[in-house]
Amino acid sequence: MxxxxxxxxxxxxxxxxxxxxxxxxxxxxxxxxxxxxxxxxxxxxxxxxxxxxxxxxxxxxxxxxxxxxxxxxxxxxxxxxxxxxLLPYGPDTTTARGPVAARVRVLAANVEYGRATEALIATIRRERPQLVYVSECDRACGRAVTGAFAAELPHHASVDADGSLGSVLLSAHPLRDRATVPGAMGMPGATTDIGGRAVRVQLAHPLPPMPGRVHRWKRELGALRDEAARRAPAPLLLAGDFNASQDHAALRAVLDAGRLHDAARLAGSARTPTWPLGSPLPPYVQIDHVLVSDDFAVRDVRFLDLAGTDHRAVLADLDLHTGR
Structure with a gap:
């Protein structure tokens, strides 16, 4: 009809x-x-x-x-x-072998032009991480966090700059072979010894994919991809504000090239949004990550709100295995 x-x-x-x-x-x-x-x-x-x-x-x-x-x-x-x-990208476990050499707590935080410095210091005191990756840490922020933890986290690699360009990586373990991945914003890295193993620690903070500079965003994530590939298969902890989610091919390329895993994925929280906080929209995308090589197993991942920033911090508890 x-x-x-x-x-x-x-x-x-x-x-x-x-x-x-x-x-x-x-x-x-x-x-x-x-x-x-x-x-x-x-x-x-x-x-x-x-x-x-x-x-x-x-x-x-x-x-x-x-x-x-x-x-x-x-x-x-x-x-x-x-x-x-919507399925999480990558395997749900690492192939870490051998006994546990060390337990490592990692904190990655974007403090938005240094505005969340006080909240970050309070969080470090409460959570006691051994490695801290801080993005958008201006000169005042860098002086504050390195001074506050001169005893607990006495070693650091940094890019000292104003506004969003500055970054600092704090470590309880001595750092050597300091180098930076090229980018508009600071991406310092170094090598440290943890549990008898040499571990590369690298901060990530590429430009966001804003209209008119997507090519620069791709290029800087490509530089992180090249760094990850160059370090593989040695132990690597690559963390920070990637300005990219698992839905971006540029981030998946970093994971694949370095044989890396997103700690949040391994902890069952791959879609937990980390940005933006404090805006009319609720957080809707996970762009802050702790990426680990196959030498690590993930015990837990938590996402922490820091007053003063539009990013959630990522706190990851990891086990570093001997590999044999």
Whole structure:
């Protein structure tokens, strides 16, 4: 039986609305499945990928209401693809071998131009990490944290600069072979001895993928990828504000090149958002990470709110194995 004429305009409107709702999830999910970050606005929209299941699901309902079989099948395929991308990236365990050589607590925090310095100091005193990676730590922040922990974390590698350009890496263990990965913002690194093993510790803070400088974001994540590949398969702890989530091909390339694992993924919290805090929107994307090589097992990961910054800090409890 033909539908009444007065219903047809409503179904046509539903079909158009479903098609429009489907456009962004289709393009972004396709780029994710093809392992590319493409160009603006795809890198920015990839940060919202889990939330694109909402318009994709609405598109399925509208296409079904409109009785557009082809559109409904397409919408269902896009929804299925988007849901598939929500799976955590990478294996759920490392292949760490041998007995535990040392237990390590790592803290990674972006203190937003140094504004969360006091909160960071209080957190370090409470949690007592052995390694601390601090992004957007300006000169005053650097002096404050190194001075406050001259006894507990006496060793540091830093890039001393103003605003978001400064970074500092604090360690309870002596540091050597200090070097920085090239980037607009400071990314210091060094080698330390933990439990009788030489471990490379590297801070990550590439530029964000803002329109007009996505190419620089890719280049700086590429530099981190090259550093990770150069260090593999030796023990490596690469942590900080990556300005990228597991949905960005540039971050997945870092993981793959260095044979690294996201500690949050291993702890079962791969999708816990770390940014932005204190904005009209609730935190919706995880861009702060602690990445570990296969020499480590993860005991626990927690996400901490620090007053004064728009990032959650990542606190990871790790076991470093002997490898034999």
């Amino acid at each position: 033909d539908e009444p004429p007065h219903l047809r305009p409503g179904r046509r409107t539903a079909a158009w609305a479903g098609g429009l709702l489907l456009a962004v999830p289709a393009v972004v999910t396709c780029c994710r499945l093809l392992d590319t970050d493409a160009v603006t606005p795809v890198p920015q929209l990839l940060s919202f990928l889990p939330w694109l299941t909402v318009p994709a699901g609405l598109a399925v309902l509208l296409a079904a209401f409109a009785r557009r079989r082809g559109l409904a099948l397409l919408a269902a395929a896009v929804l299925a693809g988007t849901l598939w991308t």
